[in-house]
Amino acid sequence: MNRFCYWCVAIIFSGFIQQANASIADFKGEDGYRLWLKYDLLSDVSLRKNYAKQLGSIYIDTQTDTGKVIMQELQLALPGLLGQEPRFTDSAQQATLVISLNPSLQADATDEAFAIQTQQGKIQILAQNPVGLLYGTFHLLRLVQTEQSLAKLDIQQAPKIKLRMLNHWDDLDRHTERGFAGESIFDWHKLPDYKEQRYYDYARANASVGINGIVPINVNSNSLILTPAYLRKVQALADIFRPYGIKVYLSIKFSSPQQLDGLPTSDPLDPQVQQWWQAKAAEIYQLIPDFGGFLVKANSEGQPGPGDYGRTHDIGANMLAKALQPFGGNVLWRAFVYAHDSEHERSLQAYNEFVPLDGHFESNVSVQVKNGPIDFQPREPFSPLFGAMPQTSLAMEFQVTQEYLGFSTHLAYLGSMYKEVLDSDTHTNGEGSTVAKVIDGSLSKAPLTVMAGVANIGADRNWTGHIFGQANWYVLGRLAWDHDLSADNIAREWVAMTLTHDPKASEQIVAMMMQSRENIVNYMTPLGLHHLMDTGHHYGPGPWVDNLGRDDWNPTYYHRADDKGIGLDRTTDGTNAVSQYAPYWQEIFNDPKKTPDNLLLWFHHLPWDYTMASGKTLWVELVEHYYAGAAAVELMQAQWLGLKDKIEPNQFNQVRMALAIQVKEARWWRDACVLYFQGYSNMALPAGLEKPQHSLEYYQSLTFPYAPGQG
Ligand code: BDP
Numbered sequence: 269m270n271r272f273c274y275w276c277v278a279i280i281f282s283g284f285i286q287q288a289n290a291s292i293a294d295f296k297g298e299d300g301y302r303l304w305l306k307y308d309l310l311s312d313v314s315l316r317k318n319y320a321k322q323l324g325s326i327y328i329d330t331q332t333d334t335g336k337v338i339m340q341e342l343q344l345a346l347p348g349l350l351g352q353e354p355r356f357t358d359s360a361q362q363a364t365l366v367i368s369l370n371p372s373l374q375a376d377a378t379d380e381a382f383a384i385q386t387q388q389g390k391i392q393i394l395a396q397n398p399v400g401l402l403y404g405t406f407h408l409l410r411l412v413q414t415e416q417s418l419a420k421l422d423i424q425q426a427p428k429i430k431l432r433m434l435n436h437w438d439d440l441d442r443h444t445e446r447g448f449a450g451e452s453i454f455d456w457h458k459l460p461d462y463k464e465q466r467y468y469d470y471a472r473a474n475a476s477v478g479i480n481g482i483v484p485i486n487v488n489s490n491s492l493i494l495t496p497a498y499l500r501k502v503q504a505l506a507d508i509f510r511p512y513g514i515k516v517y518l519s520i521k522f523s524s525p526q527q528l529d530g531l532p533t534s535d536p537l538d539p540q541v542q543q544w545w546q547a548k549a550a551e552i553y554q555l556i557p558d559f560g561g562f563l564v565k566a567n568s569e570g571q572p573g574p575g576d577y578g579r580t581h582d583i584g585a586n587m588l589a590k591a592l593q594p595f596g597g598n599v600l601w602r603a604f605v606y607a608h609d610s611e612h613e614r615s616l617q618a619y620n621e622f623v624p625l626d627g628h629f630e631s632n633v634s635v636q637v638k639n640g641p642i643d644f645q646p647r648e649p650f651s652p653l654f655g656a657m658p659q660t661s662l663a664m665e666f667q668v669t670q671e672y673l674g675f676s677t678h679l680a681y682l683g684s685m686y687k688e689v690l691d692s693d694t695h696t697n698g699e700g701s702t703v704a705k706v707i708d709g710s711l712s713k714a715p716l717t718v719m720a721g722v723a724n725i726g727a728d729r730n731w732t733g734h735i736f737g738q739a740n741w742y743v744l745g746r747l748a749w750d751h752d753l754s755a756d757n758i759a760r761e762w763v764a765m766t767l768t769h770d771p772k773a774s775e776q777i778v779a780m781m782m783q784s785r786e787n788i789v790n791y792m793t794p795l796g797l798h799h800l801m802d803t804g805h806h807y808g809p810g811p812w813v814d815n816l817g818r819d820d821w822n823p824t825y826y827h828r829a830d831d832k833g834i835g836l837d838r839t840t841d842g843t844n845a846v847s848q849y850a851p852y853w854q855e856i857f858n859d860p861k862k863t864p865d866n867l868l869l870w871f872h873h874l875p876w877d878y879t880m881a882s883g884k885t886l887w888v889e890l891v892e893h894y895y896a897g898a899a900a901v902e903l904m905q906a907q908w909l910g911l912k913d914k915i916e917p918n919q920f921n922q923v924r925m926a927l928a929i930q931v932k933e934a935r936w937w938r939d940a941c942v943l944y945f946q947g948y949s950n951m952a953l954p955a956g957l958e959k960p961q962h963s964l965e966y967y968q969s970l971t972f973p974y975a976p977g978q979g
Contacts, residue, residue: 296917297917300738307344322364323346328401337472338405342405349413365392380513399513403478407423414760433718435519435720437669438484449727471509480514485518487565535579536579546591590630592632603638614825618651623653625660631715633660636720638666647685652849661715662712663717664703666719667722669723670740677930681740681785704751724740746761756781770914791938794893797834829948833878834945837872837873838871874886894941897934942960
């Protein structure tokens with residue numbers, strides 16, 4: 269459906285929408301805590317009977333802690349789904365489901381692969397390692413939850429990415445930077461003795477989608493985390509997560525040697541500093557033998573780093589890497605850097621700093637790159653670093669928390685965004701050199717492969733603030749496991765496991781999810797605009813902001829609207845950011861006629877009356893995108909209200925209330941941005957559009973001192 273239809277339909281529907289006051293009945297049933305592992309009784313009786321027969325007696329041959337976890341999960345899942353207790357037997361012969369290590373295969377401790385086969389009516393889950401059996405079990409449960417046949421299974425799976433990680437930006441006082449789902453789930457004060465049920469459920473959820481590494485503290489780190497008292501707390505978490513195949517990593521502060529032990533310097537070339545890190549690594553591994561390693565934000569936004577001593581990033585990263593090598597740990601070194609004194613436009617800076625270091629990093633270092641060259645905007649082109657460092661392991665960093673996509677009250681399914689990035693063809697190694705192939709090591713042959721997501725998880729009962737935020741946690745894990753899966757199939761799985769089995773309702777919800785991120789792009793930053801969010805908290809529109817400490821923190825730096833036009837000229841005649849892409853893309857991005865509309869103003873500054881491919885002026889298209897985005901949210905709201913009977917009341921109402929907020933905020937974004945840009949275009953709104961509700965001055969006067977998640 270095109271944008272206009274959205275808008276018309278939404279107007280028609282909006283007349284019917286009434287927000288009744290909630291009653292106690294509205295909060296009955298599922299509150300979201302059980303995520304996609306609800307395990308409610310399947311309604312199809314014959315299917316249930318079939319499954320009950322196929323999964324009637326179970327043999328698990330592993331005596332490990334992971335084996336116990338597998339058994340517990342089946343004890344929880346099967347009675348719920350099938351209404352029948354599972355029977356565990358110690359005879360593989362008699363069992364209908366055999367979950368067993370395959371001794372004929374050479375065991376490789378890092379191998380997480382599994383196979384599921386149905387042979388002569390018996391289902392077998394096989395793996396080299398217990399964790400493979402756990403992944404296989406969750407896969408089998410997913411087949412049941414999504415009502416698939418188990419009759420002829422012949423599945424073999426191995427993850428395409430080795431480290432599949434969640435990065436929590438959580439502070440030790442439980443504040444979560446850019447967190448919109450309550451305070452941190454990690455209660456450092458009560459650890460190590462108080463081990464909440466939540467930690468186990470968090471581990472189950474992660475394992476069910478293959479996430480195998482977590483960083484519980486913020487990249488803007490606190491050196492206290494490396495003190496003995498805190499390391500014992502970390503150890504408690506690591507002990508809980510180990511049976512679920514999850515390793516703990518820590519964000520560290522580069523200046524820890526000075527801060528914790530008063531060393532005169534943290535220079536990575538200083539032998540005393542090197543020894544300090546070696547001793548610290550040994551201390552950590554004493555407590556946590558399978559510790560994952562360090563995540564580092566260095567020389568970025570005020571964080572200390574090797575640059576403080578005139579050293580480059582590789583020198584800092586390698587010093588830490590060498591300290592971890594004897595124990596098998598890794599360093600994830602972030603490429604999110606932009607110097608305050610650089611004369612280059614911000615999108616160029618990470619590439620400029622890192623590309624000359626290609627091939628200089630130790631093999632246990634991965635350079636962790638945000639998906640786009642600026643900062644987790646609703647839409648960015650892929651970062652030009654992907655494909656430009658073939659001798660280096662590059663990790664993908666996505667943001668799951670919706671810092672720039674409406675916090676936890678806007679429905680945005682990010683699967684389509686992640687896929688857009690992963691499937692982008694960098695053309696750095698001929699056609700088909702996709703970003704996915706860069707990060708899964710097939711192009712660079714890097715031994716270490718990583719995909720990380722900045723978590724959207726908090727202590728809210730439903731974990732992610734918005735029920736649909738759960739889908740973003742889910743899709744991150746599923747794509748890290750297999751980036752060839754499609755975003756809509758993953759959405760379909762999630763809907764069946766979380767919301768409804770009703771085929772019509774499910775199709776409607778999946779369609780809604782698939783459109784949802786584009787709606788936000790439309791009402792916030794259409795046609796390649798970016799970073800128009802208000803200051804600090806990034807809540808709501810602030811395209812007018814031009815007074816921040818650094819030029820490149822200001823929205824005006826990015827949109828460059830003036831009487832002549834709008835957009836940031838990154839062509840060869842402008843900041844020349846295009847030069848960082850392969851020649852294939854340079855040719856496209858240098859020419860506004862070839863640049864895709866959805867990135868037009870990222871690369872070009874164009875006159876307000878520029879003629880778009882549609883034949884309309886840039887101004888008219890821009891305004892229409894804003895209106896279409898807001899209208900699509902109204903349509904989504906109407907569709908959701910129509911699903912009332914298909915969704916449990918509590919889940920239904922949480923989403924209903926969030927959508928009501930989103931409708932208001934989408935209009936707010938639309939009106940504020942259109943009015944602001946109109947001040948430059950001096951052009952009228954296209955005929956027939958609803959007038960903005962308030963004046964520009966009104967929108968500019970709004971302040972939100974307590975918006976959550978501030979950095
Ligand atoms: C920015 C966030 C800031 C983070 C930073 C980062 O606003 O809170 O610390 O990214 O990634 O988008 O380090």
